[in-house]
Amino acid sequence: xAVDAERMTQQSEGRFNxxxxxxxxxxxxxxxxxxxALIITNPDYxxxxxxxxxxLGSFSDLLAGDLAAFIGRGLSMTIYVxxxxxxxxxxIGLLAGLGRISGNVVIRNVAITYIEFIRGVxxxxxxxxxxxxxxxxxxxxxGLANQVISxxxxxxxSLAIIYGAFLAEVFRAGIESVPHGQMExxxxxxxxxxxxxxxVILPQxxxxxxxxxxxxxxxMLKDSSLVSVLAVRDITQQARLYAGSTFRFxxxxxxxxxxxxxxxxxxxxxxxxYERRLKQDGK
Amino acid sequence: xASNPMAEDIIVIEGLHKYFGDVAAVCGFDLRVKTGxxxxxxxxxxxxxxxxxxxxxxxEVPTMGAVYVDGIHLEDKETDINEVRAEVGMxxxxxxxxxxxxxxxxxVLAQRLVRxxxxxxxxxxxxxxxxxxxxxxxxxxxxxxxSGGQQQRVAIACSLAMNPKIMLFDEPTSALDPEMIKxxxxxxxxxxxxxxxxxxxxxxxxxxxxxxDRVVFxxxxxxxxxxxxxxxxxxxxxxxxxxxxxxIISH
Numbered sequence: 001x002a003v004d005a006e007r008m009t010q011q012s013e014g015r016f017n018x019x020x021x022x023x024x025x026x027x028x029x030x031x032x033x034x035x036x037a038l039i040i041t042n043p044d045y046x047x048x049x050x051x052x053x054x055x056l057g058s059f060s061d062l063l064a065g066d067l068a069a070f071i072g073r074g075l076s077m078t079i080y081v082x083x084x085x086x087x088x089x090x091x092i093g094l095l096a097g098l099g100r101i102s103g104n105v106v107i108r109n110v111a112i113t114y115i116e117f118i119r120g121v122x123x124x125x126x127x128x129x130x131x132x133x134x135x136x137x138x139x140x141x142x143g144l145a146n147q148v149i150s151x152x153x154x155x156x157x158s159l160a161i162i163y164g165a166f167l168a169e170v171f172r173a174g175i176e177s178v179p180h181g182q183m184e185x186x187x188x189x190x191x192x193x194x195x196x197x198x199x200v201i202l203p204q205x206x207x208x209x210x211x212x213x214x215x216x217x218x219x220m221l222k223d224s225s226l227v228s229v230l231a232v233r234d235i236t237q238q239a240r241l242y243a244g245s246t247f248r249f250x251x252x253x254x255x256x257x258x259x260x261x262x263x264x265x266x267x268x269x270x271x272x273x274y275e276r277r278l279k280q281d282g283k
Numbered sequence: 284x285a286s287n288p289m290a291e292d293i294i295v296i297e298g299l300h301k302y303f304g305d306v307a308a309v310c311g312f313d314l315r316v317k318t319g320x321x322x323x324x325x326x327x328x329x330x331x332x333x334x335x336x337x338x339x340x341x342x343e344v345p346t347m348g349a350v351y352v353d354g355i356h357l358e359d360k361e362t363d364i365n366e367v368r369a370e371v372g373m374x375x376x377x378x379x380x381x382x383x384x385x386x387x388x389x390x391v392l393a394q395r396l397v398r399x400x401x402x403x404x405x406x407x408x409x410x411x412x413x414x415x416x417x418x419x420x421x422x423x424x425x426x427x428x429x430s431g432g433q434q435q436r437v438a439i440a441c442s443l444a445m446n447p448k449i450m451l452f453d454e455p456t457s458a459l460d461p462e463m464i465k466x467x468x469x470x471x472x473x474x475x476x477x478x479x480x481x482x483x484x485x486x487x488x489x490x491x492x493x494x495x496d497r498v499v500f501x502x503x504x505x506x507x508x509x510x511x512x513x514x515x516x517x518x519x520x521x522x523x524x525x526x527x528x529x530x531i532i533s534h
Binding site: 179181182184185186187188189190191192195199200203204207 | 340342365366368369371372373375377379380381382383392393396397438441442445
Protein backbone atom coordinates (compact mmCIF):
# COMPACT_ATOMS: atom_id res chain seq x y z
CA UNK A 1 0.00 0.00 0.00
CA ALA A 2 2.68 2.46 1.04
CA VAL A 3 4.75 1.53 -2.01
CA ASP A 4 1.72 2.02 -4.25
CA ALA A 5 1.06 5.42 -2.77
CA GLU A 6 4.67 6.44 -3.34
CA ARG A 7 4.63 5.28 -6.94
CA MET A 8 1.46 7.23 -7.59
CA THR A 9 2.98 10.42 -6.20
CA GLN A 10 5.95 9.98 -8.46
CA GLN A 11 3.84 9.38 -11.56
CA SER A 12 1.62 12.39 -11.10
CA GLU A 13 4.29 14.73 -9.87
CA GLY A 14 2.99 18.25 -9.47
CA ARG A 15 -0.62 17.24 -9.89
CA PHE A 16 -2.92 16.87 -6.89
CA ASN A 17 -3.45 13.22 -6.01
CA UNK A 18 -6.28 12.59 -3.56
CA UNK A 19 -5.23 8.98 -2.89
CA UNK A 20 -1.64 9.79 -1.99
CA UNK A 21 -2.36 13.02 -0.11
CA UNK A 22 -1.46 12.78 3.60
CA UNK A 23 -4.96 13.38 5.00
CA UNK A 24 -3.86 11.94 8.33
CA UNK A 25 -1.39 14.78 8.74
CA UNK A 26 -4.11 17.34 8.03
CA UNK A 27 -6.25 15.77 10.77
CA UNK A 28 -3.44 15.83 13.30
CA UNK A 29 -2.36 19.36 12.45
CA UNK A 30 -6.03 20.33 12.66
CA UNK A 31 -6.20 18.97 16.21
CA UNK A 32 -3.01 20.78 17.16
CA UNK A 33 -4.30 24.04 15.64
CA UNK A 34 -7.59 23.84 17.54
CA UNK A 35 -5.70 23.19 20.77
CA UNK A 36 -3.37 26.08 20.10
CA ALA A 37 -6.35 28.37 19.45
CA LEU A 38 -7.97 27.24 22.72
CA ILE A 39 -4.76 27.81 24.67
CA ILE A 40 -4.44 31.33 23.28
CA THR A 41 -8.08 32.41 23.56
CA ASN A 42 -9.56 30.40 26.43
CA PRO A 43 -8.35 31.47 29.92
CA ASP A 44 -8.97 27.98 31.40
CA TYR A 45 -6.77 26.30 28.81
CA UNK A 46 -4.27 29.11 29.03
CA UNK A 47 -3.84 28.67 32.78
CA UNK A 48 -3.49 24.89 32.42
CA UNK A 49 -0.94 25.31 29.65
CA UNK A 50 1.18 27.73 31.62
CA UNK A 51 1.13 25.57 34.71
CA UNK A 52 1.96 22.32 32.88
CA UNK A 53 4.67 23.83 30.76
CA UNK A 54 6.05 25.03 34.08
CA UNK A 55 5.80 28.76 34.15
CA LEU A 56 5.50 31.47 31.58
CA GLY A 57 8.81 32.04 29.84
CA SER A 58 9.92 35.51 28.86
CA PHE A 59 12.68 36.83 26.68
CA SER A 60 14.47 38.24 29.72
CA ASP A 61 14.95 34.62 30.85
CA LEU A 62 16.51 33.81 27.50
CA LEU A 63 18.76 36.85 27.68
CA ALA A 64 19.77 35.83 31.21
CA GLY A 65 20.81 32.47 29.79
CA ASP A 66 18.15 30.57 31.73
CA LEU A 67 16.90 28.27 29.02
CA ALA A 68 14.86 26.13 31.42
CA ALA A 69 12.86 29.15 32.62
CA PHE A 70 12.33 30.30 29.04
CA ILE A 71 10.80 27.09 27.73
CA GLY A 72 9.19 26.27 31.09
CA ARG A 73 10.48 24.16 33.98
CA GLY A 74 8.12 21.25 33.27
CA LEU A 75 8.81 21.07 29.56
CA SER A 76 12.53 21.49 30.07
CA MET A 77 12.48 18.61 32.59
CA THR A 78 10.83 16.34 30.04
CA ILE A 79 13.37 17.32 27.37
CA TYR A 80 16.31 17.09 29.77
CA VAL A 81 15.37 13.62 31.05
CA UNK A 82 14.79 12.37 27.50
CA UNK A 83 18.02 13.74 26.03
CA UNK A 84 20.34 12.65 28.83
CA UNK A 85 18.72 9.24 29.28
CA UNK A 86 18.85 8.62 25.53
CA UNK A 87 22.53 9.62 25.31
CA UNK A 88 23.39 7.22 28.13
CA UNK A 89 21.17 4.53 26.60
CA UNK A 90 23.05 4.88 23.29
CA UNK A 91 26.31 4.14 25.08
CA ILE A 92 24.88 1.21 27.06
CA GLY A 93 23.14 -0.10 23.96
CA LEU A 94 26.29 0.04 21.84
CA LEU A 95 28.31 -1.82 24.48
CA ALA A 96 25.58 -4.40 25.10
CA GLY A 97 25.02 -4.82 21.35
CA LEU A 98 28.72 -5.48 20.80
CA GLY A 99 28.70 -7.82 23.81
CA ARG A 100 25.70 -9.63 22.35
CA ILE A 101 27.73 -10.71 19.31
CA SER A 102 31.06 -11.11 21.13
CA GLY A 103 33.00 -14.33 20.70
CA ASN A 104 33.67 -14.33 24.45
CA VAL A 105 31.15 -16.65 26.16
CA VAL A 106 31.07 -14.70 29.44
CA ILE A 107 30.62 -11.28 27.83
CA ARG A 108 28.00 -12.58 25.42
CA ASN A 109 25.94 -14.21 28.17
CA VAL A 110 26.15 -11.18 30.45
CA ALA A 111 24.86 -9.04 27.56
CA ILE A 112 22.04 -11.46 26.68
CA THR A 113 21.02 -11.77 30.34
CA TYR A 114 20.74 -7.99 30.65
CA ILE A 115 18.79 -7.64 27.40
CA GLU A 116 16.35 -10.47 28.07
CA PHE A 117 15.87 -9.45 31.71
CA ILE A 118 14.90 -5.91 30.78
CA ARG A 119 12.72 -6.94 27.86
CA GLY A 120 10.78 -9.31 30.09
CA VAL A 121 9.66 -6.75 32.66
CA UNK A 122 7.16 -3.88 32.13
CA UNK A 123 8.70 -0.42 31.85
CA UNK A 124 6.77 1.01 34.81
CA UNK A 125 7.80 -1.87 37.06
CA UNK A 126 11.43 -1.42 35.99
CA UNK A 127 11.32 2.28 36.81
CA UNK A 128 10.20 1.48 40.35
CA UNK A 129 12.72 -1.33 40.70
CA UNK A 130 15.70 0.61 39.39
CA UNK A 131 14.92 3.91 41.12
CA UNK A 132 13.75 2.53 44.47
CA UNK A 133 15.68 -0.73 44.79
CA UNK A 134 18.72 -0.85 42.50
CA UNK A 135 19.90 2.75 42.99
CA UNK A 136 19.60 2.68 46.85
CA UNK A 137 21.34 -0.70 46.96
CA UNK A 138 24.22 0.48 44.79
CA UNK A 139 24.57 3.80 46.60
CA UNK A 140 24.53 1.99 49.98
CA UNK A 141 27.25 -0.33 48.75
CA UNK A 142 29.30 2.64 47.61
CA GLY A 143 28.73 4.27 51.00
CA LEU A 144 26.72 7.20 49.61
CA ALA A 145 23.78 8.68 51.41
CA ASN A 146 20.57 7.68 49.69
CA GLN A 147 19.39 11.26 49.27
CA VAL A 148 22.47 12.25 47.27
CA ILE A 149 20.90 10.88 44.12
CA SER A 150 18.03 13.14 43.07
CA UNK A 151 14.79 11.90 41.62
CA UNK A 152 15.48 13.18 38.11
CA UNK A 153 18.83 11.37 38.18
CA UNK A 154 17.11 8.16 39.27
CA UNK A 155 14.61 8.64 36.47
CA UNK A 156 17.44 9.08 33.97
CA UNK A 157 19.27 5.99 35.24
CA SER A 158 16.06 3.94 35.00
CA LEU A 159 15.21 5.03 31.47
CA ALA A 160 18.82 4.62 30.31
CA ILE A 161 19.02 1.06 31.62
CA ILE A 162 15.65 0.16 30.09
CA TYR A 163 16.32 1.71 26.68
CA GLY A 164 19.91 0.43 26.64
CA ALA A 165 18.48 -3.07 26.27
CA PHE A 166 16.26 -2.09 23.34
CA LEU A 167 19.03 -0.13 21.63
CA ALA A 168 21.40 -3.09 22.08
CA GLU A 169 19.17 -5.11 19.78
CA VAL A 170 19.03 -2.22 17.32
CA PHE A 171 22.83 -1.97 17.23
CA ARG A 172 23.16 -5.75 16.89
CA ALA A 173 20.79 -5.76 13.94
CA GLY A 174 22.74 -2.86 12.42
CA ILE A 175 26.06 -4.64 12.74
CA GLU A 176 24.58 -7.80 11.25
CA SER A 177 23.14 -5.78 8.35
CA VAL A 178 26.65 -4.96 7.13
CA PRO A 179 27.70 -7.66 4.64
CA HIS A 180 30.26 -10.16 5.92
CA GLY A 181 32.56 -9.29 3.02
CA GLN A 182 33.24 -5.89 4.61
CA MET A 183 34.81 -7.53 7.66
CA GLU A 184 36.78 -9.94 5.46
CA UNK A 185 38.08 -7.12 3.27
CA UNK A 186 39.11 -5.08 6.32
CA UNK A 187 40.84 -8.02 7.97
CA UNK A 188 42.58 -8.93 4.70
CA UNK A 189 44.16 -5.49 4.64
CA UNK A 190 45.68 -6.21 8.04
CA UNK A 191 43.22 -4.33 10.29
CA UNK A 192 42.70 -6.08 13.61
CA UNK A 193 39.14 -6.92 14.61
CA UNK A 194 38.77 -3.83 16.78
CA UNK A 195 39.97 -1.49 14.01
CA UNK A 196 37.72 -3.21 11.49
CA UNK A 197 34.71 -2.85 13.82
CA UNK A 198 35.41 0.80 14.58
CA UNK A 199 36.41 2.09 11.14
CA VAL A 200 34.51 -0.18 8.76
CA ILE A 201 31.56 -1.99 10.36
CA LEU A 202 30.18 0.48 12.93
CA PRO A 203 30.02 3.57 10.67
CA GLN A 204 27.94 1.61 8.18
CA UNK A 205 25.90 -0.13 10.88
CA UNK A 206 24.98 3.15 12.58
CA UNK A 207 23.96 4.71 9.29
CA UNK A 208 21.69 1.72 8.66
CA UNK A 209 19.98 2.00 12.04
CA UNK A 210 19.58 5.79 12.28
CA UNK A 211 15.85 5.60 11.42
CA UNK A 212 15.34 2.90 14.07
CA UNK A 213 17.25 4.99 16.62
CA UNK A 214 15.03 7.95 15.74
CA UNK A 215 11.93 5.88 16.41
CA UNK A 216 13.33 4.80 19.76
CA UNK A 217 14.06 8.41 20.63
CA UNK A 218 10.41 9.27 20.01
CA UNK A 219 9.38 6.28 22.12
CA MET A 220 11.70 7.47 24.87
CA LEU A 221 10.17 10.95 24.78
CA LYS A 222 6.77 9.37 25.37
CA ASP A 223 8.00 6.94 28.02
CA SER A 224 9.65 9.81 29.89
CA SER A 225 6.09 10.55 31.09
CA LEU A 226 6.40 7.45 33.30
CA VAL A 227 9.00 9.16 35.46
CA SER A 228 6.19 11.25 36.91
CA VAL A 229 5.63 8.30 39.25
CA LEU A 230 8.94 9.26 40.86
CA ALA A 231 7.56 12.77 41.53
CA VAL A 232 9.89 14.18 38.87
CA ARG A 233 8.21 17.41 37.76
CA ASP A 234 8.02 16.80 34.05
CA ILE A 235 4.96 17.90 32.07
CA THR A 236 3.01 14.76 33.01
CA GLN A 237 3.57 15.33 36.71
CA GLN A 238 2.67 19.00 36.28
CA ALA A 239 -0.58 18.01 34.55
CA ARG A 240 -1.44 15.58 37.33
CA LEU A 241 -0.76 18.23 39.96
CA TYR A 242 -2.83 20.80 38.12
CA ALA A 243 -5.73 18.42 37.51
CA GLY A 244 -5.63 17.28 41.13
CA SER A 245 -5.74 20.75 42.59
CA THR A 246 -8.21 22.40 40.18
CA PHE A 247 -10.30 19.39 39.01
CA ARG A 248 -9.87 20.70 35.45
CA PHE A 249 -9.14 17.25 33.99
CA UNK A 250 -10.24 18.09 30.48
CA UNK A 251 -7.97 21.12 30.16
CA UNK A 252 -5.03 19.43 31.91
CA UNK A 253 -4.92 16.27 29.88
CA UNK A 254 -5.84 17.80 26.52
CA UNK A 255 -3.01 20.30 26.94
CA UNK A 256 -0.68 17.49 27.98
CA UNK A 257 -1.70 15.50 24.90
CA UNK A 258 -1.13 18.59 22.77
CA UNK A 259 2.38 19.05 24.13
CA UNK A 260 3.47 15.45 23.54
CA UNK A 261 1.83 15.16 20.13
CA UNK A 262 3.34 18.37 18.78
CA UNK A 263 6.82 17.17 19.78
CA UNK A 264 6.44 13.60 18.49
CA UNK A 265 4.83 14.64 15.20
CA UNK A 266 7.58 17.17 14.54
CA UNK A 267 10.23 14.53 15.24
CA UNK A 268 8.52 11.89 13.18
CA UNK A 269 8.20 14.25 10.18
CA UNK A 270 11.92 15.02 10.40
CA UNK A 271 12.59 11.29 10.54
CA UNK A 272 10.43 10.60 7.46
CA UNK A 273 12.21 13.31 5.55
CA TYR A 274 15.59 11.91 6.59
CA GLU A 275 14.62 8.34 5.63
CA ARG A 276 13.46 9.48 2.21
CA ARG A 277 16.73 11.31 1.66
CA LEU A 278 18.65 8.23 2.78
CA LYS A 279 16.74 6.09 0.29
CA GLN A 280 17.53 8.48 -2.56
CA ASP A 281 21.22 8.56 -1.61
CA GLY A 282 21.42 4.80 -1.39
CA LYS A 283 20.27 4.18 -4.97
CA UNK B 284 55.69 -30.24 9.87
CA ALA B 285 58.89 -32.05 9.05
CA SER B 286 59.98 -30.27 5.90
CA ASN B 287 61.35 -26.77 6.29
CA PRO B 288 60.14 -24.29 3.70
CA MET B 289 62.89 -23.15 1.37
CA ALA B 290 63.83 -19.51 1.40
CA GLU B 291 62.87 -18.67 -2.17
CA ASP B 292 59.39 -20.18 -1.80
CA ILE B 293 57.34 -17.29 -0.50
CA ILE B 294 54.20 -19.44 -0.18
CA VAL B 295 54.40 -23.03 0.99
CA ILE B 296 51.27 -25.12 1.45
CA GLU B 297 51.72 -28.60 2.85
CA GLY B 298 49.08 -31.31 3.16
CA LEU B 299 46.22 -28.83 3.38
CA HIS B 300 42.83 -30.26 4.36
CA LYS B 301 39.72 -28.18 4.99
CA TYR B 302 36.37 -29.55 6.09
CA PHE B 303 33.15 -27.59 6.45
CA GLY B 304 31.29 -29.87 8.82
CA ASP B 305 31.41 -33.25 7.07
CA VAL B 306 32.04 -31.75 3.66
CA ALA B 307 35.63 -31.89 2.46
CA ALA B 308 36.43 -28.72 0.52
CA VAL B 309 40.16 -29.37 0.22
CA CYS B 310 41.77 -32.75 0.82
CA GLY B 311 45.53 -32.96 0.56
CA PHE B 312 46.77 -29.89 -1.25
CA ASP B 313 50.47 -29.04 -1.68
CA LEU B 314 51.82 -25.96 -3.43
CA ARG B 315 55.01 -23.94 -3.47
CA VAL B 316 55.10 -20.50 -5.02
CA LYS B 317 58.37 -18.68 -5.74
CA THR B 318 58.82 -14.95 -5.34
CA GLY B 319 57.63 -13.20 -8.50
CA UNK B 320 55.76 -16.24 -9.74
CA UNK B 321 52.19 -16.04 -11.06
CA UNK B 322 50.13 -19.13 -10.32
CA UNK B 323 46.62 -19.49 -11.70
CA UNK B 324 44.27 -22.01 -10.11
CA UNK B 325 41.45 -23.26 -12.35
CA UNK B 326 38.80 -25.91 -11.92
CA UNK B 327 35.05 -26.49 -11.74
CA UNK B 328 33.03 -24.69 -9.10
CA UNK B 329 33.16 -26.38 -5.73
CA UNK B 330 36.61 -27.79 -6.42
CA UNK B 331 38.11 -25.94 -3.45
CA UNK B 332 40.04 -23.24 -5.34
CA UNK B 333 38.73 -20.33 -3.28
CA UNK B 334 39.18 -22.23 -0.04
CA UNK B 335 42.87 -22.78 -0.80
CA UNK B 336 43.25 -19.09 -1.58
CA UNK B 337 41.48 -18.05 1.62
CA UNK B 338 43.80 -20.28 3.64
CA UNK B 339 46.80 -18.32 2.34
CA UNK B 340 45.72 -15.23 4.31
CA UNK B 341 44.05 -17.19 7.09
CA UNK B 342 40.46 -16.15 6.28
CA GLU B 343 39.88 -19.89 6.52
CA VAL B 344 41.68 -21.95 9.13
CA PRO B 345 42.91 -25.30 7.77
CA THR B 346 41.51 -28.42 9.40
CA MET B 347 44.88 -30.10 8.80
CA GLY B 348 48.15 -29.16 7.17
CA ALA B 349 50.34 -26.08 7.23
CA VAL B 350 50.57 -22.80 5.33
CA TYR B 351 53.77 -20.73 5.37
CA VAL B 352 53.89 -17.20 4.01
CA ASP B 353 57.37 -15.69 3.73
CA GLY B 354 58.58 -18.36 6.13
CA ILE B 355 55.93 -17.60 8.74
CA HIS B 356 53.71 -20.49 9.86
CA LEU B 357 50.16 -19.08 9.80
CA GLU B 358 48.59 -21.63 12.13
CA ASP B 359 51.22 -21.01 14.80
CA LYS B 360 49.65 -19.41 17.87
CA GLU B 361 52.60 -17.00 18.13
CA THR B 362 52.01 -15.60 14.66
CA ASP B 363 50.50 -12.11 14.46
CA ILE B 364 48.16 -12.71 11.56
CA ASN B 365 47.57 -8.99 11.01
CA GLU B 366 51.25 -8.50 10.21
CA VAL B 367 51.11 -11.30 7.65
CA ARG B 368 47.91 -9.99 6.11
CA ALA B 369 49.45 -6.56 5.62
CA GLU B 370 51.91 -8.28 3.25
CA VAL B 371 49.23 -10.28 1.43
CA GLY B 372 46.74 -8.35 -0.70
CA MET B 373 43.37 -9.97 -1.37
CA UNK B 374 40.93 -9.09 -4.13
CA UNK B 375 37.41 -10.45 -3.83
CA UNK B 376 34.77 -11.39 -6.36
CA UNK B 377 32.37 -8.83 -4.83
CA UNK B 378 34.98 -6.00 -4.57
CA UNK B 379 33.99 -5.32 -0.92
CA UNK B 380 34.86 -1.63 -0.98
CA UNK B 381 33.86 0.30 2.14
CA UNK B 382 30.62 2.02 1.18
CA UNK B 383 30.82 4.85 3.72
CA UNK B 384 34.21 6.04 2.48
CA UNK B 385 35.22 7.85 -0.70
CA UNK B 386 37.48 6.03 -3.16
CA UNK B 387 40.49 7.93 -1.85
CA UNK B 388 39.65 7.15 1.78
CA UNK B 389 39.17 3.49 0.88
CA UNK B 390 42.75 3.38 -0.38
CA VAL B 391 44.03 5.48 2.54
CA LEU B 392 42.36 3.65 5.47
CA ALA B 393 44.57 0.57 5.87
CA GLN B 394 47.73 2.49 5.01
CA ARG B 395 47.10 4.73 8.01
CA LEU B 396 45.86 2.10 10.46
CA VAL B 397 48.21 -0.73 9.56
CA ARG B 398 51.21 0.88 7.87
CA UNK B 399 50.96 3.92 10.20
CA UNK B 400 51.56 6.35 7.35
CA UNK B 401 50.71 10.03 7.73
CA UNK B 402 47.61 11.26 5.92
CA UNK B 403 49.72 13.15 3.38
CA UNK B 404 51.91 10.18 2.62
CA UNK B 405 48.95 7.80 2.42
CA UNK B 406 47.10 10.12 0.05
CA UNK B 407 50.15 10.47 -2.18
CA UNK B 408 50.51 6.69 -2.38
CA UNK B 409 46.76 6.34 -2.93
CA UNK B 410 46.79 8.77 -5.84
CA UNK B 411 49.77 6.96 -7.38
CA UNK B 412 47.89 3.66 -7.18
CA UNK B 413 44.66 5.14 -8.54
CA UNK B 414 46.74 6.53 -11.41
CA UNK B 415 48.15 3.08 -11.97
CA UNK B 416 44.72 1.43 -12.17
CA UNK B 417 43.57 4.26 -14.41
CA UNK B 418 40.90 6.11 -12.38
CA UNK B 419 42.53 9.01 -10.51
CA UNK B 420 39.57 11.22 -11.48
CA UNK B 421 37.25 9.10 -9.29
CA UNK B 422 39.20 9.75 -6.08
CA UNK B 423 36.37 11.71 -4.47
CA UNK B 424 33.53 9.52 -5.74
CA UNK B 425 31.84 6.94 -3.56
CA UNK B 426 31.97 3.23 -4.43
CA UNK B 427 28.25 3.02 -5.30
CA UNK B 428 28.76 5.67 -8.00
CA UNK B 429 31.30 3.47 -9.81
CA SER B 430 30.83 0.64 -12.30
CA GLY B 431 31.78 -2.87 -11.22
CA GLY B 432 35.00 -2.74 -13.20
CA GLN B 433 35.97 0.58 -11.65
CA GLN B 434 35.18 -0.71 -8.16
CA GLN B 435 37.34 -3.76 -8.71
CA ARG B 436 40.22 -1.60 -9.91
CA VAL B 437 39.90 0.53 -6.75
CA ALA B 438 39.94 -2.67 -4.69
CA ILE B 439 43.19 -3.67 -6.40
CA ALA B 440 44.60 -0.19 -5.71
CA CYS B 441 43.67 -0.61 -2.01
CA SER B 442 45.76 -3.76 -1.81
CA LEU B 443 48.66 -2.47 -3.89
CA ALA B 444 48.90 0.68 -1.77
CA MET B 445 49.98 -1.52 1.13
CA ASN B 446 53.04 -2.59 -0.91
CA PRO B 447 52.26 -6.27 -0.38
CA LYS B 448 54.65 -9.08 -1.19
CA ILE B 449 51.85 -11.26 -2.51
CA MET B 450 48.51 -10.59 -4.22
CA LEU B 451 45.64 -13.06 -4.07
CA PHE B 452 42.74 -12.80 -6.51
CA ASP B 453 39.52 -14.70 -5.80
CA GLU B 454 37.56 -14.77 -9.08
CA PRO B 455 38.07 -11.01 -9.54
CA THR B 456 36.09 -10.80 -12.79
CA SER B 457 33.24 -13.24 -12.10
CA ALA B 458 30.83 -10.56 -10.87
CA LEU B 459 31.56 -8.19 -13.76
CA ASP B 460 29.70 -7.40 -16.95
CA PRO B 461 31.62 -8.75 -19.96
CA GLU B 462 32.76 -5.36 -21.23
CA MET B 463 34.42 -4.57 -17.89
CA ILE B 464 36.46 -7.75 -17.57
CA LYS B 465 39.29 -6.53 -19.79
CA UNK B 466 40.00 -3.35 -17.81
CA UNK B 467 40.45 -5.41 -14.64
CA UNK B 468 42.55 -8.10 -16.32
CA UNK B 469 44.78 -5.40 -17.83
CA UNK B 470 45.50 -4.03 -14.35
CA UNK B 471 46.28 -7.54 -13.09
CA UNK B 472 48.52 -8.23 -16.08
CA UNK B 473 50.36 -4.97 -15.44
CA UNK B 474 50.91 -6.04 -11.85
CA UNK B 475 52.15 -9.48 -12.91
CA UNK B 476 54.63 -7.98 -15.38
CA UNK B 477 55.92 -5.69 -12.63
CA UNK B 478 57.08 -8.84 -10.84
CA UNK B 479 54.33 -9.24 -8.22
CA UNK B 480 53.89 -12.69 -6.73
CA UNK B 481 50.30 -13.63 -7.54
CA UNK B 482 47.92 -16.49 -6.90
CA UNK B 483 44.80 -16.12 -9.02
CA UNK B 484 41.59 -18.11 -8.98
CA UNK B 485 39.79 -17.38 -12.23
CA UNK B 486 37.84 -18.75 -15.17
CA UNK B 487 39.63 -16.41 -17.57
CA UNK B 488 41.78 -18.84 -19.55
CA UNK B 489 43.08 -16.00 -21.72
CA UNK B 490 44.56 -14.36 -18.64
CA UNK B 491 46.05 -17.66 -17.51
CA UNK B 492 47.71 -18.09 -20.90
CA UNK B 493 49.26 -14.64 -21.04
CA UNK B 494 50.17 -14.07 -17.37
CA UNK B 495 50.64 -17.40 -15.60
CA ASP B 496 53.95 -19.11 -15.02
CA ARG B 497 52.05 -22.14 -13.83
CA VAL B 498 48.47 -23.33 -13.97
CA VAL B 499 47.04 -25.61 -11.30
CA PHE B 500 43.96 -27.62 -12.21
CA UNK B 501 41.88 -28.64 -9.21
CA UNK B 502 38.94 -30.98 -8.84
CA UNK B 503 37.14 -32.25 -5.72
CA UNK B 504 39.60 -30.57 -3.36
CA UNK B 505 42.79 -31.99 -4.93
CA UNK B 506 45.31 -31.00 -7.57
CA UNK B 507 44.66 -33.01 -10.71
CA UNK B 508 47.61 -31.63 -12.61
CA UNK B 509 49.86 -28.61 -12.73
CA UNK B 510 51.94 -27.35 -15.64
CA UNK B 511 52.86 -24.34 -17.70
CA UNK B 512 49.76 -22.80 -19.32
CA UNK B 513 50.86 -23.79 -22.83
CA UNK B 514 51.22 -27.44 -21.96
CA UNK B 515 48.21 -27.68 -19.68
CA UNK B 516 45.84 -26.08 -22.17
CA UNK B 517 47.18 -27.76 -25.33
CA UNK B 518 48.19 -31.21 -24.10
CA UNK B 519 46.45 -31.97 -20.79
CA UNK B 520 47.38 -35.35 -19.36
CA UNK B 521 44.31 -36.25 -17.34
CA UNK B 522 40.86 -37.09 -18.64
CA UNK B 523 39.29 -34.79 -16.03
CA UNK B 524 41.34 -31.82 -17.26
CA UNK B 525 40.46 -32.59 -20.90
CA UNK B 526 36.78 -32.77 -20.04
CA UNK B 527 36.88 -29.46 -18.15
CA UNK B 528 38.81 -27.67 -20.89
CA UNK B 529 36.58 -29.04 -23.64
CA UNK B 530 33.55 -27.70 -21.81
CA ILE B 531 34.85 -24.16 -21.40
CA ILE B 532 36.64 -23.77 -24.71
CA SER B 533 34.07 -25.36 -27.01
CA HIS B 534 32.00 -22.17 -27.17
